[in-house]
Amino acid sequence: MAILNITYHGMSTDLPGEVEGILDDGEIRKIAVEVVRTGGAPGLQIANLADDAFDGFVVDRFDTPEGGERIYLRPKVPFGVGAGATPRPAARHGSGAATAAGRA
Numbered sequence: 001m002a003i004l005n006i007t008y009h010g011m012s013t014d015l016p017g018e019v020e021g022i023l024d025d026g027e028i029r030k031i032a033v034e035v036v037r038t039g040g041a042p043g044l045q046i047a048n049l050a051d052d053a054f055d056g057f058v059v060d061r062f063d064t065p066e067g068g069e070r071i072y073l074r075p076k077v078p079f080g081v082g083a084g085a086t087p088r089p090a091a092r093h094g095s096g097a098a099t100a101a102g103r104a
Contacts, residue, residue, distance in 0.1 A: 001020065008046075015040065029059070057074060
């Protein structure tokens, strides 16, 4: 089981219940559309949300130190990229551990 966090138009919320951690990215996006439409996401209700509202969004999955899982549905954003710069390829999330030596 996992906690799902949805970020949309500058708003971010955790769903009050957990979702199955084995769901694929497409299923996560479909669940998010339905939950936002019906008001199941605290502080984020958009009754006429388009079916494809989350199609370009990234699904990040992280294991928590307590042994749980968190899933983040968020817009794809090239953080730290200035005008005319080329974004770096997305990092792969393995164990969740990053080291300063591994960064370019």
